[in-house]
Each structure stands twice: as C-alpha cells, then as structure tokens.
Amino acid sequence: MKRRIILLGSTGSIGRQTLDLVREFSKKFKIVGLAGGNNWQLLKKQISEFRPKFIATNRPEKFPNQKIISFNKLASQKCDLVVSAIAGVAGLPPTLAAIQARNSVALANKESLVLAGKIVMNSAKKFGVKIFPVDSEHSAVWQLLEKIPREKVRRIILTASGGALRDTPLSKFPKISPQKVLRHPTWSMGPKITLDCATLANKAFEIVEAAHLFDFPLEKISAVIHPQSFVHALVETTDGNLFAQMSLPSMKLPISLALFGGERQEDSVAKLDLVGRNLEFRPIEKNRYPLFFTTLEAAKRGGIFPAAAGAASEFFGKKFLAGEIAFPEIAKLTAKSLEKIQQKPANLKNIFATVNSFR
Ligand SMILES: NC(=O)c1ccc[n+]([C@@H]2O[C@H](COP(=O)([O-])OP(=O)(O)OC[C@H]3O[C@@H](n4cnc5c(N)ncnc54)[C@H](OP(=O)(O)O)[C@@H]3O)[C@@H](O)[C@H]2O)c1
Incomplete structure (x- = not known):
C-alpha cells in the first residue's frame, strides 16, 4: 500500500x-x-x-x-x-x-x-x-540518539553554516542588501530561513526545536559555526566521546528519512569524500549574531517569550527583506520589542495574541 x-x-x-x-x-x-x-x-x-x-x-x-x-x-x-x-x-x-x-x-x-x-x-x-x-540538524540528532542511551548523553551540539554574512566585515552590515543576505553559502532554501541563517536566529530556533523534539534540557544544547556544513550535529556522551553525523549539505537525506519513518534507502544521496576537505569550527560571536543570543535568552525565559521572539524576528525580517529597515535593525528592534512583552502562560490564546501583535 x-x-x-x-x-x-x-x-x-x-x-x-x-x-x-x-x-x-x-x-x-x-x-x-x-x-x-x-x-x-x-x-x-x-x-x-x-x-x-x-x-x-x-x-x-x-x-x-x-x-x-x-x-x-x-x-x-x-x-x-x-x-x-x-x-x-x-x-x-x-x-x-x-x-x-x-x-x-x-x-x-x-x-x-x-x-x-x-x-x-x-x-x-x-x-x-x-x-x-526534517531539519538536517535534528535528523542528525535523531540518528545519533538511536544509537546512544539517553542517560549517557551529556550534550547536544548543532552546527550552523554561519549564513551569508559569516565573513562580511561588521562595518558593512548597515548597508547590506536583502539580495546579499539571501545568497546562502552552502544551502539553497526559502527566504525566511536563509535570512534567519544570516542573523543566526535560525540556530536559536533549532536549539529550542531540539529541546522539545528530544525532550532534552535547553541548557545542554549548544551550537557552533561549521562553514562547510558537512557535520550536521554532534552528541557528546558522559564518558567524553563525541559522535557526529556527517553528509553532504543536501536536504534529500533528512526529507527521505522523515518520509520513510526512519527507514534508510539504498544510495539515497551522493557520498561525502573527506579526503582533501577541511572541517572548521568557530564560536558564535555576539557582535556578529546578536539575534541568536536574544532569541536564546527569550527561550530560556519561557512562557510567552519564545513565541514573541519568533514572531518579532519574523516581522522585522520581512521589513528588512522589503527594504524598509537596515539589517542590524532586525536584531535591535526584536530586542526592543521583547523588553515591552509581559510574561504570560504559553497557552494558544496568548501565543496567537502575541503573534498577531506583530502583524
Ligand atoms: N529549505 C530548507 O532547506 C529547510 C531546511 C530545514 C528547515 N526548513 C524549514 O522548513 C520550512 C519551509 O522552509 P522553505 O525553505 O521550504 O521555505 P520557502 O521556500 O519559503 O517555502 C515556504 C512554503 O510555505 C508557503 N507559505 C508561506 N507563507 C504561507 C502562508 N502564510 N500561508 C500558507 N502558505 C504559506 C509558501 O507558499 P508560496 O511560495 O506559494 O507563497 C511555500 O510553499 C520553514 O519552517 C523552514 O525553517 C527549511
């Protein structure tokens, strides 16, 4: 059937x-x-x-x-x-x-x-x-956690490409065009997620996503910049081993795994040959990616704050893509609007009211 x-x-x-x-x-x-x-x-x-x-x-x-x-x-x-x-x-x-x-x-x-x-x-x-x-990082964690008993997991680490502005001098940020931000170095994706990669709000979202999907404490999930996008996630065990899932940056593998309910298909993607490849890892810098930290802070506050952070950055992100505000304003205006949010329980009524307040 x-x-x-x-x-x-x-x-x-x-x-x-x-x-x-x-x-x-x-x-x-x-x-x-x-x-x-x-x-x-x-x-x-x-x-x-x-x-x-x-x-x-x-x-x-x-x-x-x-x-x-x-x-x-x-x-x-x-x-x-x-x-x-x-x-x-x-x-x-x-x-x-x-x-x-x-x-x-x-x-x-x-x-x-x-x-x-x-x-x-x-x-x-x-x-x-x-x-x-379906997210490649979460598909990676899913595959890794199948092999590792949960009580032996110390940390989950997600990787981030760093987005289109990873190597752009910060001094150029105020004049960056939407076209430049939408040119992702390794993945071909829709405009919202591509912009979220440049601000790295996307990686904060993914940390929240992983905490919920795998029922794992937010504080034990982190992220690191990995420009090549070959390693999608790592799981550290309590004895100090670090296990990584690696594949070429293609969504075919994670979508296929999700469609088949985790069943692997023969030769479903091109092979990753590591010979001659560099694997580089960098920290996430606060001055380059302020929205990552603002979003994560909101997630840690819980209640209505993660929804407010998600809705606010989407709202100001759209304004940037429409040419109405400069790139650094996305993070600044999101942080400013979060200052005005009053904590509320995260029920659907409050969540939709918060989302609708950013329309
Ligand atoms: N692309 C990736 O590689 C990737 C990887 C991991 C996770 N994701 C996640 O997957 C989701 C989709 O990403 P994407 O890159 O595929 O985005 P996308 O290329 O922009 O596509 C978005 C889809 O949603 C539809 N859509 C947008 N706003 C809508 C609305 N208000 N009502 C109904 N339909 C609406 C669009 O329809 P129209 O185009 O017809 O307007 C389009 O079909 C996002 O949550 C993203 O974070 C994407």
Whole structure:
C-alpha cells in the first residue's frame, strides 16, 4: 500500500524537494493533499501532475474549478503523513490540526516548536502521533540518539553554516542588501530561513526545536559555526566521546528519512569524500549574531517569550527583506520589542495574541 502524504508548503524549497522524492519513489507514496501559499502557478502544475484529492491555497480565486479547503482542514484529512513545510508562524495552526487529527507529521516548520513547543509535543503524546524531524540538524540528532542511551548523553551540539554574512566585515552590515543576505553559502532554501541563517536566529530556533523534539534540557544544547556544513550535529556522551553525523549539505537525506519513518534507502544521496576537505569550527560571536543570543535568552525565559521572539524576528525580517529597515535593525528592534512583552502562560490564546501583535 502506498503511504498517503499531505504536503503543506508544496511550492516551497522543502515542498518541491519532497515532491522530487515522491516522484523518485512513486511506488511508495501517493500525494492526497497539497497546500501552497501565493505561488498559484506552481501549485497548478503540481496539481495537474499529482492529482491530489484535497487542495489548500492562499489564492483560491485562481482555482475556480477546484474545491479549495482551509489549511487546517487539509491537514486534518486522513493520511499516513503530513509534511509540515509552510514557512514561519503560519505553519503552526495546520501542524496542530494534523496532530489533533492523529496524523503523523514530518516537521520542517520549526516555528511550530518555537511558538508552542510544549503544546505541540503534549498534543502529539496525547493523540499518539509520531513527529519526524526534517531539519538536517535534528535528523542528525535523531540518528545519533538511536544509537546512544539517553542517560549517557551529556550534550547536544548543532552546527550552523554561519549564513551569508559569516565573513562580511561588521562595518558593512548597515548597508547590506536583502539580495546579499539571501545568497546562502552552502544551502539553497526559502527566504525566511536563509535570512534567519544570516542573523543566526535560525540556530536559536533549532536549539529550542531540539529541546522539545528530544525532550532534552535547553541548557545542554549548544551550537557552533561549521562553514562547510558537512557535520550536521554532534552528541557528546558522559564518558567524553563525541559522535557526529556527517553528509553532504543536501536536504534529500533528512526529507527521505522523515518520509520513510526512519527507514534508510539504498544510495539515497551522493557520498561525502573527506579526503582533501577541511572541517572548521568557530564560536558564535555576539557582535556578529546578536539575534541568536536574544532569541536564546527569550527561550530560556519561557512562557510567552519564545513565541514573541519568533514572531518579532519574523516581522522585522520581512521589513528588512522589503527594504524598509537596515539589517542590524532586525536584531535591535526584536530586542526592543521583547523588553515591552509581559510574561504570560504559553497557552494558544496568548501565543496567537502575541503573534498577531506583530502583524
Ligand atoms: N529549505 C530548507 O532547506 C529547510 C531546511 C530545514 C528547515 N526548513 C524549514 O522548513 C520550512 C519551509 O522552509 P522553505 O525553505 O521550504 O521555505 P520557502 O521556500 O519559503 O517555502 C515556504 C512554503 O510555505 C508557503 N507559505 C508561506 N507563507 C504561507 C502562508 N502564510 N500561508 C500558507 N502558505 C504559506 C509558501 O507558499 P508560496 O511560495 O506559494 O507563497 C511555500 O510553499 C520553514 O519552517 C523552514 O525553517 C527549511
């Protein structure tokens, strides 16, 4: 029997790569639902190729002959796996809807766990739903933790490429253009995550994501810059061993592992030959990546703060990409807006109110 897949964010980078795998393994998977945002032209092409039963889009007027349903309704349809790959805070409601409908989730939308990590993970537990990581770092940790007893893990270390501005002189930051920030040195991804890599908010999000996914203390998860992006994560055991997962920087492997529920496929990616390669590791500098520290600090405060940090940096990030503010303002304005936030319990009402206050 083919595994029935619902794909949220099918027109994005993760969405398109997921469909590449569905094409490659067409005997194993069937697309039953597709959801795109504004790129209706690509969604139309995907619909005519994959013939999904259910469709959601932000541009329903472009699909007059099709029945369009809401994103939440789509995520709630019966299937074997929902791939949650909408970018940003918009990914949370359908991810929760999928879990509440008892659908397993391949989670690319890390923002769901930044905004509402406890709620998402508790719901998954309550409804007996499996969550498979799609992020390469979390896929790496998942693979490493399969081999290491949890009580023997001392630390988890995620790697970061350092983003497009890793080697740019700080003096140039005020005049940096969105185009330059969106030129990622090792990964090809959507605009939000590529910008989040340059500010390194992305890595703080991933630390939060790892803490929730693996039920591991936030304080015992750290990050290091690794420009080559061959090592995706490391796990340190209590006896001082350090285990690393390595592969070429391609999302094919983590998406494939998530689609197949952890089952490895033969020769699924190009081999990484280490001969002649350098592996370099650098600390994360506060003056280059202030948003990493602000976001992590917010995560440590808990309550409504991680959601506020996620929503604020997304809001100011969009302003930078639209040419309305300078790059350093993203971190400054996020920090400033967090100063005004009053602590509240992280229930859905407060989380959505906080997210909506940044619209
Ligand atoms: N790309 C990667 O390699 C990578 C790696 C790890 C994790 N992730 C995570 O995966 C998620 C997707 O990233 P991506 O790089 O694939 O982003 P992307 O290329 O920008 O694609 C985002 C997808 O979400 C849709 N979307 C955006 N806003 C929406 C909204 N308000 N309502 C409905 N749909 C909306 C977009 O639709 P339209 O384009 O049609 O508007 C598109 O299909 C993010 O959470 C990211 O952090 C990505």
